[in-house]
Amino acid sequence: MPTWILLTFVSAFLQNMRSVLQKHLKGRLSTTGATFVRFGFGLPFAFLYLLIWILGSGHPLPVPGWDFLAWAIIGGGTQIGGTFLLVHLFSFRNFAVGTAYSRTEPAQAALFALVFFGEGISLPVILAIAISVTGVMLISVARSTLTPASLITSVLTPTAGIGLLSGTFFGLSAVSYRSASLSLAPSLPAPDYVMQAGVTLAVVILLQTVAMALYMGWREREQFAKIIEAWKPSLATGFVGATASFGWFMAMTLQQASIVKALAQVEMLFTFASSVFIFRERINRLEIAGCSLIVVGILLLLA
Numbered sequence: 174m175p176t177w178i179l180l181t182f183v184s185a186f187l188q189n190m191r192s193v194l195q196k197h198l199k200g201r202l203s204t205t206g207a208t209f210v211r212f213g214f215g216l217p218f219a220f221l222y223l224l225i226w227i228l229g230s231g232h233p234l235p236v237p238g239w240d241f242l243a244w245a246i247i248g249g250g251t252q253i254g255g256t257f258l259l260v261h262l263f264s265f266r267n268f269a270v271g272t273a274y275s276r277t278e279p280a281q282a283a284l285f286a287l288v289f290f291g292e293g294i295s296l297p298v299i300l301a302i303a304i305s306v307t308g309v310m311l312i313s314v315a316r317s318t319l320t321p322a323s324l325i326t327s328v329l330t331p332t333a334g335i336g337l338l339s340g341t342f343f344g345l346s347a348v349s350y351r352s353a354s355l356s357l358a359p360s361l362p363a364p365d366y367v368m369q370a371g372v373t374l375a376v377v378i379l380l381q382t383v384a385m386a387l388y389m390g391w392r393e394r395e396q397f398a399k400i401i402e403a404w405k406p407s408l409a410t411g412f413v414g415a416t417a418s419f420g421w422f423m424a425m426t427l428q429q430a431s432i433v434k435a436l437a438q439v440e441m442l443f444t445f446a447s448s449v450f451i452f453r454e455r456i457n458r459l460e461i462a463g464c465s466l467i468v469v470g471i472l473l474l475l476a
Contacts, residue, residue, distance in 0.1 A: 177427040178475065181436045184420030187413050189443035194410040201403050205389055206396035208256060212381040213400075214411025215418070219378045222419055223371035232368055235357040237376070244356065248349030249377045253384065255342030258335055274336030276309040279438070281344030283431035289348065292429055297473060302435040305470025309438055312463035347430035350377070354426040370422035378415065436474050438467050 191211065198207045227234065259275055279302050286292035294302075353376075354369040361368065389396050400407055424433045442464060445456055456464075 175427075177424040177433065178436065180420045180424040180427075181433055182439060184417045184424065185437050185440035186443050187417035187420065188437075189440050191410055191414045191417055192444070194406060194413060198403060198406055198410060202399055203393055203396055205385070205393050206400055208253075209382075209385040209389055209396070210400060210403075210407040210410050211414045212378055212385055212411075214407045215415030216378050216382050216411070218412050218415035219371075219375045219419070222415070223368075223375050226367050226371055230365070230368070232361070232365055235368065235372055236360040237372065238356060238360070241353050241356045241373075242376075244349045244353035245373065245376050246380060248346045248353060249380045249384070251342040251349065252346040253381060255339045255346060258339035258342065262332060262335055262339070274310070274333050275339040275343070277306055277337065277340040278343040278347070279431050279434040280306055281340050282347045282434050283429075285345055285348045286351075286429060286431055290352070292431075294429065294431065298432060298435075301470045301473035302431065303470075304473065305435050305438045305467050308463040308466025308470060309441055310463075311466065312441060312460050344431075344434075347425060347434055350422055351425040351430045353377075354422060366423055366426040370419060370426050373426075374415070374419055374422050378418070432474065436471060439471055441467055 195207050195211065198210060202210070226232075255275075262275070283294055283299075283302060287294075350373060354366075354373040357369045357372060358364045421433070421437075445460070445464060
């Protein structure tokens with residue numbers, strides 16, 4: 174099994190664990206506070222992973238250029254923007270529409286990679302991405318009164334626009350992270366995807382932590398005290414989140430971001446396992462159909 178596939182599966186599982194932990198934190202913190210925890214408490218682990226690799230491999234640190242910094246800022250900023258837009262969707266009554274469109278991230282990542290970097294993908298991969306994205310979109314509307322037909326006709330609604338923009342930000346973020354990591358290779362004696370991913374993660378998560386801390390200090394200063402009170406689950410969230418991100422960054426260094434993100438839809442299967450076995454929730458037929466499409470898309474990617 175190729176390394177990037179194993180990394181993607183592990184990262185998807187860990188990201189689902191992070192979501193479960195953040196769902197628990199959401200009852201004690203605001204949306205901003207719960208989002209900050211992902212970055213702030215993940216920062217020490219990001220630098221720890223990088224230090225361990227430096228000491229263990231003996232490889233020198235790469236020298237980041239201005240192109241690396243530009244892509245890191247774009248990636249970190251668009252990831253925060255996509256997260257805020259996704260959270261904002263829940264203030265709308267028909268948020269399921271927007272959530273469904275936000276799941277077009279892999280397709281949009283493929284488009285960005287083609288436009289900006291000329292990274293083409295084969296027809297079977299395009300088909301796999303389309304099938305898996307359709308499956309995720311079906312799952313997103315499965316508990317609403319919408320139908321697949323109404324989902325298509327609702328493309329001009331505000332929630333659909335916000336969802337698409339959220340997917341755009343996430344897609345651009347994934348492509349930016351890959352570009353930042355790949356830009357480090359020329360300054361190394363030989364390509365080292367672990368080192369490249371580690372440096373990229375450390376810089377990005379540092380930028381995101383500073384940005385989120387400044388925002389909270391401006392708008393939600395009371396969240397700092399609440400975060401300190403919830404330091405144990407926050408530390409667990411940071412650890413799982415940073416570990417998942419390290420895996421994503423390594424996978425996207427080895428493989429095109431759109432393909433990694435398409436395979437990452439397997440996270441929805443882990444989410445359903447959590448819903449059934451942890452939160453004791455039931456799944457309906459449309460959700461089962463969506464899961465089936467995701468499985469088909471994943472099998473096509475791995476064929």
